[in-house]
Amino acid sequence: MIGVSNIMLIIVKERAKEIGIRKALGATPFSLIALILQESIFLTSISGYIGLVASVGVLEGVGFLMGKFGIQNEFFSRPEIDVQLALAALCILVVAGAAAGCIPARTAANINPIEALRSE
Structure with a gap:
């Protein structure tokens, strides 16, 4: 959450001029x-999906290597991911991303259009 919030704050600061123009043209x-919440949700959704796919790949690789080397361990015999648990974790990640985008979104909404256009 902290990483997403920091990234979104940087995005808001870099796009202050664009946000100022939008506000000057009548954006509510x-x-x-x-806009900012959609970006943070999109960012966390994509990163969560990539993390989920990577973790499945790592578990498949570990399972393959354990079978190749003949390692028989009761606890690690067949590594797997529960689909419901993975989807729940992804949903929690998206909600956390939305929560992390709230402070940068408020910052963007409070930008003074004149000051944003004046700054470089």
């Missing part, structure tokens, strides 16, 4: 908050 604070 809700539309700016929705």
Whole structure:
């Protein structure tokens, strides 16, 4: 959550001019908050999916290597991922990403358009 929040704060600071133009043209604070929250949810969804796929790959690799070397361990005999647990973890990650995007979204909504356009 801290990483996503920091990334989103940096994005808001880098795009201050764009946000200022949007506000000057009549964008509502809700539309700016929705924009930043959508970006943070998208970022956490993609990274969570990539992490899930990578973890499945690692477990398959470990299972293959254990079978290749003949390692028979009761606890590690067949590593697997429970689909319901993985989807629950992904949902929790998306909710955490949305929560992490709230502070940067409020920052974006409170940007003064004149100051944002004046800054470089």
